[in-house]
Amino acid sequence: MSKDNKDSIFDQLENKTNVRKEDLMKLAKSVSSKDLNDEKNLKKLIKDVARLAGKDISKEKEEKIINAIKKDKIPKDLKNIL
Secondary structure, eight states: OOOHHHHHHHHHHHHHHHHHHHHHHHHHHHHTSOOOSSOOOOOOOHHHHHHHHHHOHHHHHHHHHHHHHTTSSSSSSSHOOO
């Protein structure tokens, strides 16, 4: 993926979410060293993303997200999310 394409994706995310590219990069860096099969790490990631987005997340929604991740129901391609 070219640098321009990466910047474009981050620009799209920033425009849709009002989350700065720098914050997204920081989050991505912290996640890259974590085992996302560990539910504790998943919960922290979900809370961090919710905080960045300025959203509250219920325990029920958190569990649904964790179950979706565990069942591999999350899009692999970031463009599918946008």
